[in-house]
Amino acid sequence: MTTDAWPAHTTRVVPWRQSGRHGTRADRMLREITVSLPPLIADLPYRPEPELAGALTAAAREVIAVDADPRGHLGALGGLLLRTESVSSSRIEQVDATMDDYARAVAGIRANESASSMVAATRALGQMIERAGGTGRIRLEDLLDAHRTLMADDPVDARYAGRIRDVQNWISGSDHSPIGAVHVPPPAESVPAYLEDLLAFSNRDDLDPVAQAAIAHAQFESVHPFTDGNGRIGRALINAVLRRRGLTTRTVVPVASAMLAERDRYFALVNGYRDGAVDAFVADLARGTRIAAAASRESADRLAELPAYWRELSRPRAGSAAAKLLDVLAEHPILGAEEAQELTGAPLSSVYTALDRLEADGVIRQVTARQRNRVWGVIDLLGELDDLAARIGAAVRAGG
Structure with a gap:
């Protein structure tokens, strides 16, 4: 346990009325709900006991x-x-697509809805961590802009993209009212003050950075400031804190892969935070972070070996478009002919010849089933996306 007890959420009963008449009679007759009120944490101390402090350091x-x-x-x-x-x-939010669909969406080709959402999540995360590193702060405008990037094309909640909610929301239970909800966040009018408090906490420099990232995430999920997208923006906040604190400067910790491996446990620990069980969540994030980072080092080893492996596989002529492409493929795992031409400076006809050759040699594969505006993915790198997540998940489930 920490030397300072972490306060549990309190509750308050507030009036409730549906915007329409939907659901069961119980949904329609509901007149009061009990909302959860997180503590204000901007200035709270957090001093983990030695064993947990050691795990955070590791x-x-x-x-x-x-x-x-x-x-x-x-x-x-x-x-x-x-x-x-x-x-x-x-x-984690059950938004999923194949790697080919994801690759097409990355290239700007209209894929399925889930693939487009996954690409939006990638852009939102990148945006948040870049700003945290560039400004040295995590600001409300950064959260709102990341949410706008994530939700701009959402078929249901696009009108709320980049906006703090002005309605009551809840987690699980009925689709039509908070009956049976696992968590009913604080009323909408209190959200701006909660976010101001959370950002003050996230911008402190007197806390262990991994613990700070864990608590910031759990508090964000408790406040649930958006109508949708809270989980993805809240997990992006973890890496934004790590970037702001200087633990990362060029990389990201794929800690969501650890959470995904034991999704129910992750949700249970977030719920436990609301009862004041802060150490359990901090310890779990420390473990997941350590496992994810260790698995990422294995990916680093693989990436370091790939260019030589590709050259051995394809044996392109020195100075050819294929040789030039092999030098840059690791940083461009999904590309079309025009991008390949920009990267190599070669004529388009030579680029197509190079792409066809690398495809025949098993370095890349086409992810589009058409003759015009084709897109290729680097086989080893698309595979490593799933392989890395799988290694992290296996280590988590093995108790690593």
């Missing part, structure tokens, strides 16, 4: 080791980890 050490890798492939690694984190975070 997690931070693994993260720093990945980010400080001296080999010249960190751009490729950063892109891989960013995609892995956002794909796993989406899957």
Whole structure:
């Protein structure tokens, strides 16, 4: 346990009325609901006991080791980890698509709705961490902009993209009222003050950074400031805190893959935070962070070996468009002919020849079933997205 008890949420009964007449008679007759009121945490101390402090230090050490890798492939690694984190975070919300659909959506080709949402989550996460690193702060405008990026094309909640909710929301239970809900967040009018408090906490420098990221995430989920997208933005906040605190400078920790491996446990620990069980959630995030970072180092090793492996596989002529493409493929795992031409400076006819050759040699594969505006994915890198998440999940389930 921490040396300072973490306050549990309190509750308040507030009036409730449906905007229409929907659901069961119980939904329609409901007149009062009990909302959960998180504590204000901006200035709360958090001093973990020695064993937990050691786990937090071990997690931070693994993260720093990945980010400080001296080999010249960190751009490729950063892109891989960013995609892995956002794909796993989406899957926690049961938003899923094949890697081919995801690749098409990355290339701007209209894929299925889930693939487009996963790409939006990737962009939102990248945006949040870049701003946290660039400004040294996590600001309300950054949260709102990331949410706008995530939800702009959502078929249901696009009108709320980038906006703090002005309605009451709830988690689970009935679709028509908070009856049976697992959690009923605070009333809409209190959300701006809660976010101001949360951001003050997230911008502190006197806390362990991994613990700070964990608590910020749990508090964000309790406040639930948006009508939808709270889970994905809340998990992006974890990496934004780690970037702001300097644990990462070029990479992302795919901690959502650890959460996805034991999804029910993750949700239970977030619920436990509302009862004041802060240490359990902090310890779990520390463990997941350590495992995710260690697995990311294995991906770093694989990425470092790939260019030589591709050259051995294809044996392109020196100076050819194919040879030039092999030099940059690690950082461009999904590309079309025009992008390949920009990267190589070769004539378009030579680029198509190079792409066809690399496809025949098993380096890339086409992810579009058409002759015009074709898109290719790098086989090893698309596979590593799922492989990395799978390694993290296996280690989590094994008790690593």
